[in-house]
Structures are given as C-alpha cells and as structure tokens.
Amino acid sequence: MNPGRAHSPTVKLLRLLALAVGLTLGAAHADDYSDVAQLLRDGKLVEAQSRVERHLAAKPRDPQMRLYKGVIQRESGRPAEAMATFTRLSEDHPELPEPYNNLAVIHAAQGQYDKARIALEKALRTHPSYATAHENLADVYARLASQAYSKALQLEGAPQAGPARLALIRELSPAPVSPARPVMAATSGAPVPARPAIVASAPTPTKPAATVAAATPLPPALPPPPPAPAVGVADREVEQAVRAWARAWSDKNMTQYLAAYDKAFETPGQQSRIAWEKDRTLRITGKSRISVNLLELQITVKDKRAVAKFRQDYKADALAILSRKSLELVKTGDRWLIVKESSGG
Numbered sequence: 001m002n003p004g005r006a007h008s009p010t011v012k013l014l015r016l017l018a019l020a021v022g023l024t025l026g027a028a029h030a031d032d033y034s035d036v037a038q039l040l041r042d043g044k045l046v047e048a049q050s051r052v053e054r055h056l057a058a059k060p061r062d063p064q065m066r067l068y069k070g071v072i073q074r075e076s077g078r079p080a081e082a083m084a085t086f087t088r089l090s091e092d093h094p095e096l097p098e099p100y101n102n103l104a105v106i107h108a109a110q111g112q113y114d115k116a117r118i119a120l121e122k123a124l125r126t127h128p129s130y131a132t133a134h135e136n137l138a139d140v141y142a143r144l145a146s147q148a149y150s151k152a153l154q155l156e157g158a159p160q161a162g163p164a165r166l167a168l169i170r171e172l173s174p175a176p177v178s179p180a181r182p183v184m185a186a187t188s189g190a191p192v193p194a195r196p197a198i199v200a201s202a203p204t205p206t207k208p209a210a211t212v213a214a215a216t217p218l219p220p221a222l223p224p225p226p227p228a229p230a231v232g233v234a235d236r237e238v239e240q241a242v243r244a245w246a247r248a249w250s251d252k253n254m255t256q257y258l259a260a261y262d263k264a265f266e267t268p269g270q271q272s273r274i275a276w277e278k279d280r281t282l283r284i285t286g287k288s289r290i291s292v293n294l295l296e297l298q299i300t301v302k303d304k305r306a307v308a309k310f311r312q313d314y315k316a317d318a319l320a321i322l323s324r325k326s327l328e329l330v331k332t333g334d335r336w337l338i339v340k341e342s343s344g345g
Helices: 009-019 027-041 044-060 064-074 079-090 098-109 112-125 131-153 209-215 233-250 254-259 275-287
Strands: 290-302 305-316 319-332 336-341
Touching: 027 044, 027 064, 027 290, 027 319, 044 064, 064 079, 079 098, 098 112, 098 131, 131 275, 131 319, 131 336, 233 254, 233 290, 233 305, 233 319, 233 336, 254 275
Parallel strands: none
Antiparallel strands: 290 305, 305 319, 319 336
C-alpha cells in the first residue's frame, strides 16, 4: 500500500481481484471475458484494451467490461482515467463492491489512505462478508496508524502518552496496636493512653468436646456438581479440521489450505473458484510470515453440518488483526470441509 511500492503483494492482489470479479456473465460474451482476462494476465494491455473497446461499442453499459477498462487504465499508468471509470461504475451499480475496492487501490497508491478507507467501507456495506475487502481495510488502518505515529514524532513538543492515572498509596494500613504501648497522636504528639485492660470474668464451664459435637449436627453434604457435558466425536472432528486449516494457513501450505474448502464453497464477490484460489495464493505466499491462532473456539454440530465460531488472532509481517470469524462446514465422506466463511458478528 506504499506509494513507492506499486508492486507490493497487497496492490498486486487488489489488481488481481479486479481481474477476477465474478459478475454474472452472458453465455454469448463468455469468450470475450475470458479472452480479455487472459490478455491481462499476459500483460498485453493494448490488445486487451482493443478487445474491451469493441465490446463496449456494442454494449456500453456492460459492468464487467467497464471494470476491465478501469483495470487497463490503471495498469497503463493512467490512474485519473481509471478513477473516473470506477467512480461512474460505482454510481451506476452501487450494489457492487469491486469498483469501490479498486478506487481504494488508486487512493492508497497515492498515499490517500483516508479516502481508501472510505471506499473500502462502502465496499463492505454492499458485501459485509467480503474477506478481501476486510483484509485490505486492515492494511489501510495499519498505514493510517503508522502515519499518525510518525506525525506525532515529528511535531515539536508533541505530548507523550502519560502513565496510567492510578492512585498512589503513600501510607501503610494501620497495624493492630498492643495495649501495653501508647500510640502517638498524629496532631498533638502527646501519648494516647493505652486502653484499660478488660478483666475477664470467670470462665463458663464448657461441655466436653464429644457432647458439643453431638449437639451440633454437621451440615448435610453438598451434592456433587453435575458432570461436564461430553464432547462428541463429531465436535472433535470439526475442531481438528478447523485447527488444521489455521495451521496450514500459518505454514503457508497452500495445498492443505485450499483442500480444507469444499467444492461448494461460497467464494466472496461471486469470484470463480480458480480466481479465488489465485487470489488467496498470492495473498498468503506474499507474506514473509503468518500466524493464525484461534481463541474461544465454539462448535455446533447438527447432522452433517457444523458451525465454528471463534476470535481469530491474525498476524502477518507488521500487520496484526483480532477479529471474530465464523466457518460453516459440511461432512463430505470422512472429512469436514468449509462451505462458507464470514468475518464479524
């Protein structure tokens, strides 16, 4: 997201996201879309632009081709034209998250992280479970925090964070005073006379210990606590599957990570499965280190479906995000596979 690093993993991923948007495609134009996508992957921007212009001459309001047009403009070093294209597309199709996402890419490349934040928040309002937009927004928040910290260091006489305002105890609590020693009064300095000794009366005869014990029956024993509910086999299997998914993510083991998702997995933004896998591979392998820890994992199983809810402690390079996440899984053969994932809530 650094303006000086136009080819950072984040920006590359966001660009690929624009290439792989899964908008509803008409069968008659499927070849046009796939051809343009391939030309873009091969870096043949002039040929891709020619193909897009021919298509838009016949169908000027086609949202997918308009998105491709903006991508080509951005990749050709014409960010102002790309911004105008994505802006008009977002105005004509406010329900689509992709134009907002790509506007955020341009703003971030120009160092306008607050504008990028606003654009990504609009994308998430249209598609709250858009995982890529969530991750992009986290990158933007990290950059905004870094800018604020750097600015604070540069300001002359900038106030530093003070210590917590906890009450300081200056005196020990008064200890019990022996009757034989006078206590010095805090005001006059005169000794305070010791309290007169209390003369004890003659002791009252007590009953033998055995008699007292017999007269005072012991309270009834408390019932034992109910046993903890047993964890079913299915619960353990789901937990193992979810933790194996997190471990594969941390290890950047893309074979095991992608294998944790069922064929029916709901990809974000209606992406194709191939585009989503490329997106995730670039996002994950582009990090030098990743740590994914699951906190407060709760699992609910019903027949062959399960839901796993947890707090996800995600760290990647300088980025750290603690968020709530939910996975929906189905039993496929002898494995539990993910069919849907969502953040927040």
